[in-house]
Amino acid sequence: MLDRQLLFITGKGGVGKSTVAASLGKAAVAQGKRVLLCEMDAKGALSTLLQTSELSFTPREVSPNLSAMTMNTQDALREYVSIFLKTPFVAAIPGLAGIFDFVADAAPGVKEVLVVGKLCYEVRKGNYDIVIVDAESTGHIVAQVAAPTTLRNFVPLGPLNEQTLWMTAILEDSQKTGVVVVTTCQEMAVNEALELVEALQTKTKVDTAAVIVNRVPSEIFTKSQETVFNQLNQAAIKSFIAKKTGASIDLSLQATGLARARRNLATHHIASLRSGLAKLDPIKELLLLPDFSYQSTDLLVSKLSSELEAELS
Amino acid sequence: MTTVAELIQRDGLIVVCGSGGVGKTSISAALGVLAATQTEKRVLVLTVDPAKRLANALGLREFGNVEVQITSELFKTSKTKLRGSLSAAMIDTKASWDDLISRHAPDEATRNSVLQNSLYKNLTERFVHSHDYIAVERLYQAHSSGAYDLIIVDTPPSRNALTILDAPKRMQDFFSSRLLKLLTANSQWQILTLAAKPFYEIADRLLGKGLLRDVAEFFTLFRTMETGFVERAKKVEALLHDSKTSFAIVTTLEDAPLSEAEFLSVALKERKFTTHLAIANRVIPKELQGEVLIKQADVLNNVRQNTELISELADVFVNTDTSSDTSSEIDEANLSKLLTQTLETIQNYAQVTTKISEMQSALLGRVAEFADNFTVAPMLETDIADINGLITLGENLNIV
Numbered sequence: 001m002l003d004r005q006l007l008f009i010t011g012k013g014g015v016g017k018s019t020v021a022a023s024l025g026k027a028a029v030a031q032g033k034r035v036l037l038c039e040m041d042a043k044g045a046l047s048t049l050l051q052t053s054e055l056s057f058t059p060r061e062v063s064p065n066l067s068a069m070t071m072n073t074q075d076a077l078r079e080y081v082s083i084f085l086k087t088p089f090v091a092a093i094p095g096l097a098g099i100f101d102f103v104a105d106a107a108p109g110v111k112e113v114l115v116v117g118k119l120c121y122e123v124r125k126g127n128y129d130i131v132i133v134d135a136e137s138t139g140h141i142v143a144q145v146a147a148p149t150t151l152r153n154f155v156p157l158g159p160l161n162e163q164t165l166w167m168t169a170i171l172e173d174s175q176k177t178g179v180v181v182v183t184t185c186q187e188m189a190v191n192e193a194l195e196l197v198e199a200l201q202t203k204t205k206v207d208t209a210a211v212i213v214n215r216v217p218s219e220i221f222t223k224s225q226e227t228v229f230n231q232l233n234q235a236a237i238k239s240f241i242a243k244k245t246g247a248s249i250d251l252s253l254q255a256t257g258l259a260r261a262r263r264n265l266a267t268h269h270i271a272s273l274r275s276g277l278a279k280l281d282p283i284k285e286l287l288l289l290p291d292f293s294y295q296s297t298d299l300l301v302s303k304l305s306s307e308l309e310a311e312l313s
Numbered sequence: 314m315t316t317v318a319e320l321i322q323r324d325g326l327i328v329v330c331g332s333g334g335v336g337k338t339s340i341s342a343a344l345g346v347l348a349a350t351q352t353e354k355r356v357l358v359l360t361v362d363p364a365k366r367l368a369n370a371l372g373l374r375e376f377g378n379v380e381v382q383i384t385s386e387l388f389k390t391s392k393t394k395l396r397g398s399l400s401a402a403m404i405d406t407k408a409s410w411d412d413l414i415s416r417h418a419p420d421e422a423t424r425n426s427v428l429q430n431s432l433y434k435n436l437t438e439r440f441v442h443s444h445d446y447i448a449v450e451r452l453y454q455a456h457s458s459g460a461y462d463l464i465i466v467d468t469p470p471s472r473n474a475l476t477i478l479d480a481p482k483r484m485q486d487f488f489s490s491r492l493l494k495l496l497t498a499n500s501q502w503q504i505l506t507l508a509a510k511p512f513y514e515i516a517d518r519l520l521g522k523g524l525l526r527d528v529a530e531f532f533t534l535f536r537t538m539e540t541g542f543v544e545r546a547k548k549v550e551a552l553l554h555d556s557k558t559s560f561a562i563v564t565t566l567e568d569a570p571l572s573e574a575e576f577l578s579v580a581l582k583e584r585k586f587t588t589h590l591a592i593a594n595r596v597i598p599k600e601l602q603g604e605v606l607i608k609q610a611d612v613l614n615n616v617r618q619n620t621e622l623i624s625e626l627a628d629v630f631v632n633t634d635t636s637s638d639t640s641s642e643i644d645e646a647n648l649s650k651l652l653t654q655t656l657e658t659i660q661n662y663a664q665v666t667t668k669i670s671e672m673q674s675a676l677l678g679r680v681a682e683f684a685d686n687f688t689v690a691p692m693l694e695t696d697i698a699d700i701n702g703l704i705t706l707g708e709n710l711n712i713v
Contacts, residue, residue, distance in 0.1 A: 012333065012334070013332070013333025013334065014332055014333030014334025014335070014570070015333075015334065137333075184334065186334070186696070187696050188338075189334070220658060220662070221655070221658060224647075224651055225651060225654055225655045225658060228630075228651050228652060228655040229655055229658075229659070231630060231633070232655070232659075234633065236629070236633050237626075237629060237630070237633060240626065240629050241616065241626070244616075244622060244625070244626075245612050245615065245616060247608070247609065247612045248609070249609050249612055249613055249616075249659070250609075251600060251601055251605055251606055251609055251663075252606060252609040252610065252613060252659050252660070252662070252663035253659060254600070254601065255601050255606055255662050255663055255666040256658065256659045256662040256663070257694075258598070258601070258666070258692065258694060259662050259665070259666070261694035261695065262692070262694070265694075265695060265696060293567050
């Protein structure tokens with residue numbers, strides 16, 4: 001996955017997209033790559049995760065070989081116009097920037113093309129080995145990666161149309177570009193991930209590089225330990241222990257039982273994800289990441305990135 | 314100060330907000346079930362979340378823009394019965410927009426031109442966060458139909474919940490904006506002011522001339538519906554600010570969702586809305602909190618290091634008549650070792666659970682800071698997939 005040059009990290013809101021994106025970035029740096037991390041619409045999550053000051057449209061090296069930026073349509077437009085149309089930017093005229101933004105918003109694909117165009121441009125320039133995008137959530141990613149094609153159908157002529165061709169060449173090359181779908185092991189998140197993988201396959205020519213299940217609770221018992229645990233829960237055995245020790249362990253059993261139930265539930269949802277993916281495309285890479293959700297932010301990224309490094313090596 | 318019991322006694326609206334993945338949809342549905350079983354109210358649960366989740370939680374396969382009444386048949390296996398009525402609906406943006414255009418269009422010709430405009434779908438999807446506008450409009454519609462005493466709205470994840478609340482105002486602003494006036498100036502783009510000229514040249518080069526013309530045409534038609542839209546948006550806004558409208562924020566006790574919840578409560582306050590209730594979801598059950606598990610962990614530690622006791626325990630294991638089929642799998646030779654390992658794992662989870670509940674208590678302090686009143690819902694062993702699950706969750710919410 002990290003051998004590609006452009007990765008879009010997406011998934012349902014709340015599954016930990018930004019955390020996974022930041023961790024993938026660190027894992028890629030550990031593999032010796034020069035990395036650009038890009039956050040969409042200045043959510044601010046990425047700078048917090050990287051423990052750095054506010055990010056801007058211009059990439060900044062936040063640690064050796066790891067640069068980060070935040071995407072902004074206005075700046076993307078400004079850069080696009082100056083690079084490709086060789087025209088001084090006029091949308092700075094008061095009031096007009098708003099109109100342009102609005103019209104660009106209304107026309108299918110224009111805004112997305114500016115954004116995706118900037119990302120592809122960074123890939124083409126080659127200052128980084130890999131560009132990792134903390135992308136839009138499930139609802140928007142299909143429109144985003146398909147934007148150059150959508151726009152070409154909508155505006156059959158003109159400079160923007162020509163520009164979309166080289167973007168498509170990068171986006172639709174599975175050696176270069178991939179979407180990483182992040183999910184948690186919850187029913188709704190799994191359903192949404194499967195729907196997204198299917199939509200990417202049917203509506204775009206962009207490859208899904210991997211599906212990552214985040215926050216997988218760890219395994220609790222081996223099979224034979226589980227049998228012992230079940231027996232420990234029997235009244236006769238519980239009262240034997242209580243008699244011998246003069247204390248109860250009932251609540252510990254209950255706490256372990258709750259953790260086991262959560263783990264079993266997760267296993268069940270992962271299994272349905274696996275079988276759903278098998279129906280769509282059996283070769284999809286499926287990665288499971290442990291649950292670090294009670295860790296502090298700095299530990300979270302470093303733990304996840306070493307986990308990813310191990311998984312991907 | 315409002316408890317869940319008080320909240321569901323009130324007529325009006327409950328807007329449920331919160332970060333993604335905290336269980337907002339289940340909580341909304343559980344509140345709906347609670348209200349319809351504890352009171353004689355006619356209750357509607359409305360989800361604006363594009364994911365079709367409420368349907369699942371209510372045991373329905375899928376439901377659309379129309380309100381579906383949940384039959385008492387569904388409560389057949391549960392002790393709790395419906396006293397009022399319970400309906401649910403999802404919001405279909407496209408269908409609702411079509412309705413809205415049909416309602417506000419001055420004549421049939423305008424209506425048809427708008428509905429057939431090539432940009433219509435795309436424009437309605439995007440401008441002024443129309444999805445959010447539709448959500449509140451739909452809410453208003455359900456409210457003003459008079460068919461419900463209480464409507465519970467499940468909003469999309471947090472920051473979007475704000476765009477929903479801002480949507481009526483934005484719709485009004487849009488009609489009076491310079492933007493719309495410029496777009497519909499009834500002129501050729503080329504002969505606009507001198508200052509604007511280079512802009513349009515670029516826009517044309519980028520987007521193509523036809524596109525700008527289509528946009529202008531669409532909005533020229535759209536402006537004919539101004540009066541209807543603005544009046545409606547004002548009413549919708551008034552409804553959100555009505556004293557009968559309550560706000561509930563749902564969060565889990567983890568740092569990221571909680572930060573979103575705090576952000577949300579500040580933003581609500583800025584808009585002069587009151588957060589009536591905060592709900593902390595997936596909290597370690599009460600009986601497992603406190604010192605008790607630490608003490609038990611010590612006991613477990615002593616037991617597993619006491620070889621004599623372990624071998625006694627192993628004897629009990631072998632001699633206990635376990636009619637369960639699993640007993641045969643136990644390898645008696647290794648039983649002592651296995652017992653020690655298992656007890657260690659249990660000791661470990663007693664400690665982990667304590668650690669998590671300590672973190673949760675600390676984070677609950679943050680909830681108490683932004684909400685005058687909060688309630689907790691326990692971490693459950695299974696996903697909520699049916700009415701009984703929703704009843705249980707609702708009852709848990711109702712415990713003060």
